[in-house]
Amino acid sequence: MLFCSREFLFFFVTVLAIYWGLPWTRARLILLLAASFYFYACWNKWLALLIAATSTFDYAVGLALDRSGMNQRRRAYLLGLSLTINLGLLAYFKYANFFLDSLEQLLRSMGASTQLPTLRVILPIGISFYTFEAINYTVDVYKRRVPAERDLTRFLLFITFFPHLVAGPIVRARDFLPQLRQAKRWNWSRMQLGVQYFLLGLVKKLAVADRMAAYSDPVFANPEAYGTLAVWVAVIAYALQIYCDFSGYTDMAIGCAHMLGYKLSPNFNLPYLARNVSEFWRRWHISLSTWLRDYLFIPLGGSRGTRTRTALNLMITMTLGGLWHGASWNFVLWGLFHGALLVAHRGFREFSETRAGPRRWLDGQLGTALSILTTFGFVCVGWIFFRATTLADALSLVERLVIPHAGAASPALLAAFGVTLLVVSACHLLVEYASVARILDRIPTPLVGFGYATLLITALALAPSAETPFVYFQF
Amino acid sequence: MDESKVSNRPRETRRLLHRRAWQTLAWTLVWVVGSQVAVRGLILRRPELVDVEFGRKLADLQAAVSKQPERPLVLMLGSSRVATGFRPDALVGGVSKGQNDPLAFNFAQVGSGPEIAHLTLQRLLNSGVKPSWVLLEFWPPTWGAVRSLHEFRDQVEIGALHWNEVRLLAHYVARPKYLYRQWYLSLLVPTFAHRDQLVGGLTPTLALKSPEPDRRCLNLDALGWWSPKQTVEEDERLELIAQYEKTYQQRLQRFAIAKVPDRALRAMISLCQSQEIRVSVVVLPEGRSFQSLYPDSAMAEIRQYLTTIARETGVQVVDARDWVGEDGFMDGHHLLPTGAAIFTQRLGREILQTQVAVRSDQTGRN
Numbered sequence: 001m002l003f004c005s006r007e008f009l010f011f012f013v014t015v016l017a018i019y020w021g022l023p024w025t026r027a028r029l030i031l032l033l034a035a036s037f038y039f040y041a042c043w044n045k046w047l048a049l050l051i052a053a054t055s056t057f058d059y060a061v062g063l064a065l066d067r068s069g070m071n072q073r074r075r076a077y078l079l080g081l082s083l084t085i086n087l088g089l090l091a092y093f094k095y096a097n098f099f100l101d102s103l104e105q106l107l108r109s110m111g112a113s114t115q116l117p118t119l120r121v122i123l124p125i126g127i128s129f130y131t132f133e134a135i136n137y138t139v140d141v142y143k144r145r146v147p148a149e150r151d152l153t154r155f156l157l158f159i160t161f162f163p164h165l166v167a168g169p170i171v172r173a174r175d176f177l178p179q180l181r182q183a184k185r186w187n188w189s190r191m192q193l194g195v196q197y198f199l200l201g202l203v204k205k206l207a208v209a210d211r212m213a214a215y216s217d218p219v220f221a222n223p224e225a226y227g228t229l230a231v232w233v234a235v236i237a238y239a240l241q242i243y244c245d246f247s248g249y250t251d252m253a254i255g256c257a258h259m260l261g262y263k264l265s266p267n268f269n270l271p272y273l274a275r276n277v278s279e280f281w282r283r284w285h286i287s288l289s290t291w292l293r294d295y296l297f298i299p300l301g302g303s304r305g306t307r308t309r310t311a312l313n314l315m316i317t318m319t320l321g322g323l324w325h326g327a328s329w330n331f332v333l334w335g336l337f338h339g340a341l342l343v344a345h346r347g348f349r350e351f352s353e354t355r356a357g358p359r360r361w362l363d364g365q366l367g368t369a370l371s372i373l374t375t376f377g378f379v380c381v382g383w384i385f386f387r388a389t390t391l392a393d394a395l396s397l398v399e400r401l402v403i404p405h406a407g408a409a410s411p412a413l414l415a416a417f418g419v420t421l422l423v424v425s426a427c428h429l430l431v432e433y434a435s436v437a438r439i440l441d442r443i444p445t446p447l448v449g450f451g452y453a454t455l456l457i458t459a460l461a462l463a464p465s466a467e468t469p470f471v472y473f474q475f
Numbered sequence: 476m477d478e479s480k481v482s483n484r485p486r487e488t489r490r491l492l493h494r495r496a497w498q499t500l501a502w503t504l505v506w507v508v509g510s511q512v513a514v515r516g517l518i519l520r521r522p523e524l525v526d527v528e529f530g531r532k533l534a535d536l537q538a539a540v541s542k543q544p545e546r547p548l549v550l551m552l553g554s555s556r557v558a559t560g561f562r563p564d565a566l567v568g569g570v571s572k573g574q575n576d577p578l579a580f581n582f583a584q585v586g587s588g589p590e591i592a593h594l595t596l597q598r599l600l601n602s603g604v605k606p607s608w609v610l611l612e613f614w615p616p617t618w619g620a621v622r623s624l625h626e627f628r629d630q631v632e633i634g635a636l637h638w639n640e641v642r643l644l645a646h647y648v649a650r651p652k653y654l655y656r657q658w659y660l661s662l663l664v665p666t667f668a669h670r671d672q673l674v675g676g677l678t679p680t681l682a683l684k685s686p687e688p689d690r691r692c693l694n695l696d697a698l699g700w701w702s703p704k705q706t707v708e709e710d711e712r713l714e715l716i717a718q719y720e721k722t723y724q725q726r727l728q729r730f731a732i733a734k735v736p737d738r739a740l741r742a743m744i745s746l747c748q749s750q751e752i753r754v755s756v757v758v759l760p761e762g763r764s765f766q767s768l769y770p771d772s773a774m775a776e777i778r779q780y781l782t783t784i785a786r787e788t789g790v791q792v793v794d795a796r797d798w799v800g801e802d803g804f805m806d807g808h809h810l811l812p813t814g815a816a817i818f819t820q821r822l823g824r825e826i827l828q829t830q831v832a833v834r835s836d837q838t839g840r841n
Contacts, residue, residue, distance in 0.1 A: 189489075192496035195503070214683045412683040419680055445495055449502025456503075457510055460667040461674055462681065 001042045003252040004205050004463075011039070016259055025183045029153050032161065032260065039162040040125075047124040051160060054089060058082060058134045059155040062141045066148035075142055082138040090131045093121055098327030126166035128324055130159050132291055137173040139295060146174045154180040161262070163253040167246070169267040169287035176262070184261035194258030199455040201251030207462040208420055209245035212237040218411040220387050223396045227407035231400040233417055234410070235380050238387050240424055243272065246285070272379070273432050275371040276349075277341040280379060292321050310346070315339040325386070330394065334385040341378055514665045514673070518635055525672045526632035527689040528584055529595070532699050533602060536580050539698065540604065546578040548604070549827065552592040553612025555701075556759050557583035558691075560810035561610075563698035565819040566827070577608065577827060581699035585691045586630045588617035589739035590647040594631060596743060597643050600750065608753040608827075611743060613792075615769070615777050616723055618736040624648045634661025634668045646742075647735055702812050707805045715806035716764050723768055730773035732780050744788045755791045755826065756784060760799040760818050765807035793826055 001008045015035045022028050041048040061082040068074045091099075096119050104116040137158070140146045149155040158176050159165075219226045219234035226234070247268040257264045267287050274280035281289045297317040303310040315336065322335015352358045361367045381398065388394035400407075410417070430436060440448060523530025540548060551561045563579035582599070584591055592611060599606070627644065633654065636644070641658045645651035661668035675686035694702045707715070740756075747754040758781070769777075785792045798821055801807070803814020810818060 188493040188496035188500070192499055195500060211683060413685065415680045416683055445498040446502045448499045449504075450506050452499070452503040453506030453510060456507055457666050460664060461670045463667065463670060465671065 001039060003249065003256070004202055004459075007042075011035070012256060019260060020186055026153075028184065029157060029180065033153055033157045036157065036160040036162040036165060040160065040165060043125055044122065047122065050089075050124060051130060052156065054086065055130075055134065055156050055159040056152065057085060058138060058159070059149065059152055061138055062148035062155070063150065065138070065141045079138060079142045083135065086131050086134050086138075090127055093123055093127055095323075095327045096121065102329075129168045129170055130165065132170050132288075132295075133159055133173075136170070136291060136295065140173050146177065149173075149177055161257070163256040163260075163262075164264055167249050167253075168285075169250055169253065169264050170291050171264060171287070175265060179262050187261070190258050190261065194255045194260075195452065196255070197251045197258060198255030199452055199459070201248040201253075201255060202459040203455050204244035204248030204251065206459040206464070208424060209241045209243075209248055210464045211416070211420065211462060212241035212244070213464075214412040215410055215417055216241055216387070220389070220393070220397070223388075223393050223400060225408050226400070226411075227409065228400050228404045230408060230410040231397055231405075233414065235384060235397070235401060236421065237417060238383050239272070239376070239380050240420065242383065242387075243268070244424070270428050270432055272376050273372055273428055274375050275368060276375055277338065277345050277378060278349075280375055281338075281342070288321070288324070292317050296320060307346075311343045314342045314346075318342060329391065330385055330388060333391070333394075334382055337382050337385060341382075511663070511665055514669075515662065518665055518669065519637070522632075522635045524676045525669045526635040527672075528691045529598070529631065529635070531692050531695065532582055532584075533599070533604075535695075535697050535699060536582065536599075536604060537602075539578060539580060543578055546576060547607035549577040549579045549608040549610065550582050550596075550599070550606040551579070551610040551612070551757070552587075552595055553583045553757075553759070554587050554614060554617060555583065555585040556614060556809055557581065557612045558585055558699075558701040559703065559805075560759055560815045560818055561822075562696075562700040562702075562812070562815045562819045564696060564700065565816040566823040579698065579823075579827070581701075583612070583699070583701075584630055585701075586626070588614075588620075588622060589736045589743065590622065590644070591627065591630050593647075593739045593743040593746070594636075594640060594644050596746060597640055598636070600746075601637055601640065605750065606752055608755070609743075609747050610793075610822075611740065611754060611756050613740075613756050613758050613781065615730060615773065616726055618732050618740075618780075619726060619730045621649070621733050621735050622647070624650065624654055632669070632672075633657045634665060647739060700815070702815075704805050705812055707811065712805060716762075719765070719806055719808065720768060723765075727768050727773055728770060730769070730776065732776065737780075740784065741788065744784075744790055748788075754788075755793055756781070757793045757822070758796050760795050760797070760803070760810065760814065762799075762801040762804040762807040764801060765804075766796065791826075793822070795822065 001011060015031065019028055019031055022031060037048050037052070040051065061078050065075055065078050068078065100116045100118065104114060107114045107116075137146070137149075137155075141148050149158070154177065157180060158171070158173060161171075161176075164171055215237035216234045219230055220238070223231065250267040254264045254266070265287055267285060269283040269286065271280050271284035274283050297313055300313040300316060301309055302313060305313075316339075318339030319332060319335040322331045322333070322338070325331045325334070352362060362371060381401075384397045384401075385391075385394045388397060399405075443451075518525055521530065523534060551557055553561075558581065561579075561581045561583070563581055566579055582595060584595060587595070589611070596609065627648065631644070633641070633644075634657070636658065641654065645654055648654050657668075666673065675682050679686065690703070691701065696702075744754050746752075781792045781794075784790065795818060799810060799814040799817050803810055803817055805811050
């Protein structure tokens with residue numbers, strides 16, 4: 001059930017109406033829990049039971065940690081057990097075939113004629129997201145950052161709350177569990193905010209992301225057939241597609257949560273306006289990058305050690321971050337590429353910070369614009385590895401990007417691409433450099449309503465003929 | 476709208492913010508509903524935006540009628556065979572262009588059978604077009620099959636129909652609830668239901684692909700005659716005949732008049748008679764190659780059926796099956812321009828002109 005489908009609209013409006021019609025907080029929680037399981041079970045009812053089972057296990061571990069008091073050994077054992085079960089399931093469902101396939105290729109390259117079995121497993125949608133949420137909870141309870149949740153309904157809802165269940169944002173226990181304890185009251189401002197987020201997400205998904213696929217999909221499927229201009233267009237189109245697809249989903253999730261009285265953490269902050277790759281990761285998929293920082297990079301030692309140690313920590317974190325996205329060497333390469341960029345940026349920053357001239361130039365308007373463009377360029381190259389089906393395809397695309405090649409023209413009309421690029425860029429600049437919230441507050445309500453209606457109609461008019469799933473659902 | 480404004484504000488400010496919020500949402504609803512009503516109105520006013528063939532022909536017909544409103548209108552309805560076979564421009568020699576002589580127009584729609592012809596006639600009446608004479612095509616293959624909603628959707632844009640037109644079509648589909656559902660959806664959010672046509676027609680800059688011209692409107696003249704091909708080479712003709720043989724041979728072997736097309740024909744005749752519109756049923760020419768596909772049993776049933784229709788409804792049946800030789804067809808059943816001219820001129824000479832003459836005599840005597 002996609003957020004932009006008729007089924008979801010019907011489901012959500014029904015849940016919303018019953019939810020606000022119920023006078024009891026407890027009943028509302030139970031309704032949301034039932035709706036969340038129904039939402040997941042629409043895709044696969046057996047795997048909905050899997051989430052229920054693993055979440056109940058994590059709930060029990062949390063309680064056991066709480067009861068362990070000062071018994072550190074027992075606490076460490078419980079934490080280890082939880083991590084093993086959660087990561088084990090993730091590894092089994094998501095990475096088992098990847099590891100088996102990679103092992104088989106390795107053995108073959110060494111001369112063996114082994115054929116390892118391929119497991120018939122269905123990847124539970126959203127497993128990467130809810131596993132990280134469960135780990136975050138257990139680690140935080142273990143470190144006594146949050147108390148263990150005693151109410152099973154609340155805990156299950158924390159993991160399965162349908163707006164964030166399948167593609168994030170990855171919620172933190174300390175942010176979300178307290179919200180579940182608060183009684184909710186109908187709030188028009190919150191409802192407006194929710195509608196605003198939802199409409200924005202809908203436009204991003206239907207009017208930008210799905211349409212940009214018409215420029216990128218055919219080129220990524222057969223790079224050899226296309227010329228340099230078509231490849232440039234495809235790469236930029238994919239950058240827009242993945243951003244608008246994922247941030248569009250997040251906006252809709254945040255909007256739905258707001259309408260139900262909950263606040264989810266923001267996941268994007270205009271990432272393509274980042275001036276360096278480090279800033280890019282503070283603006284892109286914020287809930288994942290902060291999770292990786294808090295539960296991987298810092299435990300590995302962070303940047304407290306030597307330069308080499310810090311670089312190694314960065315490379316490990318980004319490589320695993322890449323692998324989190326999917327069981328493929330392409331994602332590993334993408335992670336390594338970003339790790340290398342982060343290491344290089346650290347070196348460049350140390351160099352430029354000690355020199356006033358370059359620093360001043362970089363902080364100027366031209367320097368800022370150039371930094372943004374350079375960062376965007378590197379990020380786009382990274383997207384090639386992220387999106388391409390094989391390494392050979394990725395290299396072919398990079399080659400065509402850099403060295404002029406003849407070939408087929410862009411698979412869709414360039415005028416629509418140009419208009420979309422222009423509108424997205426203008427919106428980025430408007431949000432970054434003008435206080436949109438303040439402007440909105442001064443505009444008369446009929447005009448704001450007109451703006452919202454325009455967003456909805458634009459999304460409906462430009463929607464593709466067939467429903468396209470969200471890119472991040474596969475992760 | 477800023478998140479920080481949602482909470483932590485004095486009560487009065489919160490109250491103002493809440494009022495502003497619900498007013499904004501109410502205005503959003505007003506604009507959305509208003510825009511969808513406007514789009515619906517636009518579609519009904521300019522059906523060619525979403526229903527290209529019907530809209531284009533309606534515009535041409537209205538233009539032709541407005542130029543000579545006093546001339547009685549003769550409309551021919553039917554499938555692609557009528558679209559290619561009836562050429563009003565060839566009637567110049569056959570029917571004079573005097574003030575009281577008929578104005579002929581070809582309102583055939585590609586792929587349509589009697590159900591869509593009935594719907595088309597109703598749509599024309601709803602649009603204020605009232606013909607004096609309607610010529611209805613009878614083509615056995617379309618009378619031998621019950622069509623699905625999916626097939627109807629290729630010929631008509633459900634969202635461009637009025638309520639009474641949807642109800643009419645509902646009589647001819649197996650599961651009307653799907654038809655109604657589609658219609659309600661396009662009524663509720665026409666921007667979504669007709670998005671491809673609206674974007675292509677109104678904002679082509681935003682279209683991802685160059686809009687392909689509707690093949691049913693290529694080489695369409697101002698009187699509705701469609702001529703997709705001027706000539707065919709002999710090889711191509713044989714290839715087309717072989718292709719159509721495959722499609723129709725089996726169908727004609729098991730031929731029997733189906734209930735739904737029969738109902739549609741009778742309903743159409745009844746509609747015309749209630750509106751005092753003259754009706755004739757025309758069996759269009761078929762080449763020898765195509766005629767040979769009919770088994771004797773099918774021919775007997777067809778003859779019997781047409782006799783019954785003529786007897787029970789009192790309409791004239793014109794059998795023009797043998798009027799054009801094989802070389803007048805592109806594929807044994809679609810006429811080439813030369814064949815179309817032969818058929819139309821003879822129809823004008825033997826049917827239209829005679830009837831007009833009879834009517835003129837009667838008018839003179841009165």
